[in-house]
Amino acid sequence: MQIYNTLTRQKEVFAPIDAGNVRMYVCGMTVYDYCHLGHARMLVAFDVITRWLRTSGYGLTYVRNITDVDDKILVRARDNDESIEALTGRMIDAMHEDERRLGVLPPDQEPRATAHIDDIIVMIRTLIERGYAYHADNGDVFYRVRRFEQYGALNNRNPDDMRSGARVDIDQAKEDPLDFVLWKSAIPGEASWPSPWGAGRPGWHIECSAMSTCCLGNTFDIHGGGPDLAFPHHENEIAQSEAATGQKYVNTWMHAGALRVDNEKMSKSLGNFFTVRDVLKEHDPEVVRYLLVASHYRSAINYAPDTLKDARRSLERFYNALEGVKVVKGAVSGDFNTRFTQAMNDDFNTPEALAVMFELAREVNRHRDDATQAGALAFELVRLGNILGLLERSPDDFLQGVPSGIDDKYIAGQIEARNAARRARDFAEADRIRDALAAKGIILKDSREGTTWVSETL
Template structure:
């Protein structure tokens, strides 16, 4: 079955045909590093991590570029507030972002360029645009893109220029010829980072950086360009205008965007995530909260599983209580791997569930349907005591980068107030009480462990235990 993916540009699924056979060149917009990454970034980056992993599992050599925006109004303001340089601020949060993505199980990009390292390439594009009549210097000294001179403007967002002008995102600026024209180069202001240019000292606008970096690493036309839903307009629309305007070539063949993420507030209502609403979740905070619920070290696995279970193009609702189902589901899969350890044979793509897994992933990376095959394998592994089914479960899970931890460690997690030695000691005390026919004491020990989040299972080989959720009093 051929791989089909949905392109925002064509508004339909298309058979994926790379420019070069066996190779995929993909660019995903990264973050502006002035603060910690939030769970919306996590959702987008996990989605494209899985897309990349499936392409590689399908035999493609993938060049995956994800940029870092390290010059921006927000960065300048935050650096001033903290009395540090922009470089010091962006270094700190770039490292934090990389750590967060690795913790969430995302592969590092093939290359992760910083905007400030590509000023000459940006100036070259602006120069081309000016010579073609697509850019001009404003009275304020900025260089702006002349949107009405690019006949295809709006083709990604599907809006006409008149629709876009009436939109709330377009701010009035008397120095520009048209309110929709966007800034390519900002003239220097005192105390801000600045570079020399043919139009005077200044710094790049936001949109131009991605055109420069993607073309540098992937060529003037490449396969896939991706990002979050908020980037469709204006960022990606402007990238197309300036890249295709400068180079006279199609910029990217396929445009992929994730669905929006919203959060559930304390009243159980769905709303946009915002610091002003007090519902803002960084990746670090979400992992810490999830660790607290499901055991130290399990939080990142559970959060990744939660964020990937919804189809990448669909909206997703986040809330600490909503993650419980993801934990219980992951627990089911790990229980199967614990009960029936996998054999060491290679993944069998001819096996029924593996075939359906591949079909789902080839259908616009349909992870929810692919994950359903994992539960089928878990059921078969336990019902048939089949090490082959466990192997299929574990190796298909590896493609999504889940189920690769020790099952016993995941199921035990960490238990408040008791370490593993204390739990084993309590189990031994219970066994001794049962042997002495002191069943009341044995039941008391079991009940105490249950209250601490430890469930016991008696088997012919002895007593085993695992962590369970315990509702905490508020």
Template sequence: MSALKIHNTLTKQKETFVPINKGEVNLYVCGMTVYDFCHIGHARVMVVFDVVSRYLKYLGYNVKYVRNITDIDDKIITRSIESGEDFKQLTKRFIDEMHQDEASLNVLSPDIEPLATDSMEAIITMIEQLIANDNAYVGPNNDVYYCVESFENYGQLSGRKLDDMNAGERVDVDSSKRNPFDFVLWKSAKPDEPSWSSPWGNGRPGWHIECSAMATCCLGNHFDIHGGGMDLQFPHHENEIAQSEAATGEKYVNTWMHNGFVRIDDEKMSKSLGNFFTVRDVLKKYRGEEIRFFVLSSHYRSPLNYSDDQLNESRSALERLYTALRDVTPVKNEVKSTYIEQFENAMNDDFNSAKAIAVLFECANELNKLKHTQPEQAAKTAADLLTMAEPLGLLSQDPDLFLKSMAGQDASISNEEIEAQINQRLEAKANKNWSLADQIRDSLKEQGVILEDKGPETTWRRG
């Protein structure tokens, strides 16, 4: 088996992964800002890093996975005011909705899920340290700002240099800042907004400092992997590095991972552009596993083009895999198969789930050939297929139940009605009424039900 290599955004190259502490991996991922339902872009972050965590565990690492929740920021306050709902009630409601979406996508809960509002003491302590180190200052408006010029390596993650950036075009000019690219660490309170007491007066933290405080509190000053969407690379993650390393004097993160955008009609999917689909809406038409398969069908760093055609292909692909597993009782293979080796080589190449899924189909094709000729080998091949699917979070359902489920949409015909018509067809065949038997089969097919005759028995699935 090849060694695990991960593309590190910091160095712009694939690197052999070596954890800080042997056998242990500390992983932090920027989570959701909870003021609305999760969209497919959020689903990609959830699924991608769920697979990263699962596969690291598959390799035998003891993984501590932290994914934060941002439960106070400008968008949350604005939505709270618009809806007339207390911000705590608002965020609690959307945290619950987020967890429901996760469960639908078979995303495992992170080990720790810190809230920004529960981390105020750590946030204030880090800001105090930055001020003491001359990396931050209190502005004339009583906001606290990070001084980007005080950090020599600012821009190391994104490749941007302060001297090369046109401040007038990229940021709003704020007379309270010493440099237009200085960013806020603590915002002084405005009337009727949520606030917390601090040495600089009542206020609330800036977004960037929240993640630095939560990550270091949960995982220490220096940890293995930090992940998130590509849109967070600058300025959020750049600012995280600057403030964390300036406060602690230690390297913040060894490996940075960023997943690509979800795109609609060649545009990035986002709430600001108004071209997004919520997970909840997509689940009305598609199973959670179909959405998950769709996400994993492309390499995590590549753009993911959303369309019904792509999701329909994911549905058909899963049906093929589950059909291969149908009527086979897996028996663990004591010898690592060629399929397992190919799967591990794919995943060890920067978590290449698309290539890994191709191996699953090769295994499923072999399983279909063996089912009726070599049942003992078929049982081992089925076990190999499930072994590979588990770290991807796929094929965890009973094959028969999956193939007979309603695929996320209202079925025109119930399972009971299907079974009744199959019995009528079997009776027609027994009476050699082939015309009626064909008529029933064709009628069911028009309603999305596929019959499969196996000797005297008939199985079915929704297609």
């Protein structure tokens, strides 16, 4: 298995520290609002990675944290006139619901920052003792970036270049504009915890260093996250963790690609910001998941009506192949599993893996007159699809997904009315009913056994 390492900027043969067992940490949500599509992109990407590692026989400990205290959470709780516990509790419940609907499996551990305050304080104290951090006059504790010689290696940045571009209006309490906060002194009315430097709360970056090393050890195999976290968050994690432990922090760094909306960066100011739950009100969750799986995890994804239509049509090809076939495990001619495995072992190449599945679907259709071979091919198609979190429903359930605002009893009534018109040889009326249903996304399929329907909505 080869994985692209952001740190070395190349694919590397993956060799876990503990042969056969993988320890992976992924930066999770800051729970001040509902998850948006960018979060969904990251969640699904690492869900596929998790599924494949386990399918490949690795024992996996997957840790994905929750940031439940930071500036955004405090501001939102104050604006809502609620406690941070009430706000974060609601958002965590909503996040878990969104994950389930997208088929994202839960992590093995889901540590929360507020449960690791003591661990954070111990790490900060160690950094101060080793000269990598200092208690400033304003009560905050800062990390000395220039003290860590490898700073910038993950993102191929030179601290001197970063210093020359730093803002002029820097925090005067810092020794250097590049220094970042480890502990923020308490502001009256805000959540705080006691510490050797006075009441306060942790900075965002130190939270992940403490949680990851507490859960997985000083050095672990994989650290992942969204594309916006490589700098400065992950760069700062490396500096903090390695300075505190004296050991290499992470062997392989992985970053998911960005998600764009109509080829533009998603932002509230552009009016193209979508939460997961808003999207799933209008679109089938499996269609959204397919869109996120169909691109390589490191590639950017464009979310737009046409891309969702393409995703729907692709899934229909699979489910149409499975429709009416009795899925039974059996011998399959062809090297489908071998090529699927090769694709996934090549840095989790899901587009190539899906190409293998499309070949399988064609073979199912080609062998429909051979129930034994068609059933075995269908079994293999479903098995491979399940590895990607797809094809976990019956064909009827997916193909007859009722569009929003349409009752399936209404559809049945319209089919019966059309049949009556055909019996009366009123073909104009029969065509009118068929076309009216098609306009609503309901496509009728006539056969000797009768009339069935599928949905072409998203």
